[in-house]
Amino acid sequence: MSKTIVSLALVAVCGLSACMEKPQTLGTKSDAAPFTGTGDAPTAFVNGGWKAGDKTSWEQALRTRAQAGQNDYAKTN
Amino acid sequence: MARMKFICDAERCIECNGCVTACKNEHEVPWGVNRRRVVTLNDGVPGEKSISVACMHCSDAPCMAVCPVNCFYKTDEGVVLHDKDVCIGCGYCSYACPFGAPQFPSQGTFGVRGKMDKCTFCAGGPEANGSQAEFEKYGRNRLAEGKLPACAEMCSTKALLAGDGDVVADIFRNRVLKRNKGAEVWGWGTAYGSTKAGQPAKEGGKS
Numbered sequence: 001m002s003k004t005i006v007s008l009a010l011v012a013v014c015g016l017s018a019c020m021e022k023p024q025t026l027g028t029k030s031d032a033a034p035f036t037g038t039g040d041a042p043t044a045f046v047n048g049g050w051k052a053g054d055k056t057s058w059e060q061a062l063r064t065r066a067q068a069g070q071n072d073y074a075k076t077n
Numbered sequence: 078m079a080r081m082k083f084i085c086d087a088e089r090c091i092e093c094n095g096c097v098t099a100c101k102n103e104h105e106v107p108w109g110v111n112r113r114r115v116v117t118l119n120d121g122v123p124g125e126k127s128i129s130v131a132c133m134h135c136s137d138a139p140c141m142a143v144c145p146v147n148c149f150y151k152t153d154e155g156v157v158l159h160d161k162d163v164c165i166g167c168g169y170c171s172y173a174c175p176f177g178a179p180q181f182p183s184q185g186t187f188g189v190r191g192k193m194d195k196c197t198f199c200a201g202g203p204e205a206n207g208s209q210a211e212f213e214k215y216g217r218n219r220l221a222e223g224k225l226p227a228c229a230e231m232c233s234t235k236a237l238l239a240g241d242g243d244v245v246a247d248i249f250r251n252r253v254l255k256r257n258k259g260a261e262v263w264g265w266g267t268a269y270g271s272t273k274a275g276q277p278a279k280e281g282g283k284s
């Protein structure tokens with residue numbers, strides 16, 4: 001009898017816990033740094049010339065891309 | 078690396094709206110939301126100037142300061158991003174932003190005003206880089222692909238420059254020296270100046 005009561009109480013507690021609010025956290029977000037690359041996502045669109053996870057090579061690739069793509073004086077002169 | 082920055086060269090912008098189109102296409106931005114816009118000053122008057130405006134990713138971003146739920150964060154590259162899972166669509170950021178960057182879809186979570194959407198400097202959001210979840214909420218993450226924002230890369234006259242602040246400032250400085258005019262960088266002082274972002278420019282200032 002007491003076992004039945006205890007088990008019923010456990011079921012009731014478990015049932016009630018489903019009604020609790022989801023945890024809501026505010027504050028600083030964690031976002032993977034862009035130089036870590038796209039991870040498991042398809043890499044068909046990734047620009048070559050740098051290694052995922054290597055911040056220095058990523059920065060250099062972006063600098064090169066900015067100069068090559070946006071500095072038309074460098075292209076024409 | 079220095080901070081990521083935008084520069085719009087008003088001497089070059091021809092109001093083609095290529096940047097606007099590139100942005101909308103790249104990120105599949107819904108109708109009614111324009112992360113980037115082209116604004117023409119003195120439209121129709123000889124000497125009119127056009128500038129392409131979006132989130133400038135301010136050094137001291139006023140949107141971050143006013144957000145009641147702290148949904149904004151700034152990356153190490155100086156890109157101001159936000160978490161749509163936290164945004165409550167209150168619109169405070171829209172009032173605080175000096176560039177009108179925050180946009181609100183007319184259909185969304187909160188009925189007539191959805192969660193805020195803005196330029197991400199093509200850096201996505203807090204979801205995993207390049208994931209489908211990130212794309213659906215924030216668009217493509219081009220920075221994680223080793224690319225620069227689509228708007229600047231698509232700009233036909235290279236009026237819009239984006240990238241490492243040192244690099245784009247050097248490109249712009251070289252242009253001004255060559256043509257010997259047009260040194261005013263619209264919005265630069267407001268976004269990256271020493272005064273607090275969102276404050277009015279000093280008397281006689283261009284930005």
